[in-house]
Amino acid sequence: EVQLVQSGAEVKKPGESLKISCKGSGYSFTSYWIGWVRQMPGKGLEWMGIIYPGDSDTRYSPSFQGQVTISADKSISTAYLQWSSLKASDTAMYYCARLKLVGAIAGYFDYWGQGTLVTVSS
Amino acid sequence: DIQMTQSPSSLSASVGDRVTITCRASQSISSYLNWYQQKPGKAPKLLIYAASSLQSGVPSRFSGSGSGTDFTLTISSLQPEDFATYYCQQSYSTLLFIFGPGTKVDIK
Numbered sequence: 001e002v003q004l005v006q007s008g009a010e011v012k013k014p015g016e017s018l019k020i021s022c023k024g025s026g027y028s029f030t031s032y033w034i035g036w037v038r039q040m041p042g043k044g045l046e047w048m049g050i051i052y053p054g055d056s057d058t059r060y061s062p063s064f065q066g067q068v069t070i071s072a073d074k075s076i077s078t079a080y081l082q083w084s085s086l087k088a089s090d091t092a093m094y095y096c097a098r099l100k101l102v103g104a105i106a107g108y109f110d111y112w113g114q115g116t117l118v119t120v121s122s
Numbered sequence: 123d124i125q126m127t128q129s130p131s132s133l134s135a136s137v138g139d140r141v142t143i144t145c146r147a148s149q150s151i152s153s154y155l156n157w158y159q160q161k162p163g164k165a166p167k168l169l170i171y172a173a174s175s176l177q178s179g180v181p182s183r184f185s186g187s188g189s190g191t192d193f194t195l196t197i198s199s200l201q202p203e204d205f206a207t208y209y210c211q212q213s214y215s216t217l218l219f220i221f222g223p224g225t226k227v228d229i230k
Contacts, residue, residue, distance in 0.1 A: 033217075035219065037166075037221075044207075044209065044221060044222075044223050044224040045158075045160070045166060045209055045211075045221040045224070046221065047211075047218075047219045047220060047221060050217060050219075059217045059218070061218065061220075062123070095165055095166070097165075097166075099219075100171075102154075102171070102172060102213070106154045106213040106214060107213055107219075108156040108168055108171040108172075108211070108213065109156075109158075109166075109168060109211075109219075110168050110171075110177070112165040112166055112167070113165065114165055115165055
């Protein structure tokens with residue numbers, strides 16, 4: 001059974017750093033891209049970026065380039081999303097999801113993690 | 123950049139109603155369009171991929187159609203468990219996956 005299990009909720013202060021995780025199981029972790037999606041309180045879904053754990057190829061949405069860092073450790077089947085200096089506006093639910101490719105460039109997110117709630121408040 | 127719009131932004135419907143949600147892309151995206159359902163407090167769930175392919179395990183009352191710039195998600199007979207927010211997502215741009223703003227379906 002394919003599963004993506006995310007790390008638990010975090011409460012941080014502005015300016016602090018944070019790294020949240022997404023552990024995959026039940027499939028070949030290095031053969032599928034993993035994406036990250038933000039959902040701010042009461043708002044819609046925003047695609048942040050994706051990583052291919054096989055070779056760490058990473059692509060970012062222009063809206064999030066430079067704001068976050070996506071990484072992966074294939075030895076433990078885990079992808080990460082990190083911030084070096086959090087802002088209150090980073091308060092949101094963050095989801096990871098597995099990307100099923102259709103051809104070389106298109107695809108869909110077929111399995112999702114349960115979400116990690118990040119709260120940034122002074 | 124390709125922009126996605128959805129209409130309506132919300133709708134009220136009754137159990138048994140036929141519901142249609144529209145998604146429009148700012149330029150042609152062929153059939154690279156996916157639909158997701160999200161219930162409050164839950165992760166999104168894939169319903170339809172490649173515009174009209176039903177994801178395994180999704181009830182057949184859900185269907186998708188369209189190509190180019192205009193797409194629709196249809197629920198043939200709305201069930202109580204279908205009250206949720208629905209998002210379209212384009213995957214035409216190389217490894218860029220933009221979501222539409224969502225359509226909330228609630229009980230009339």
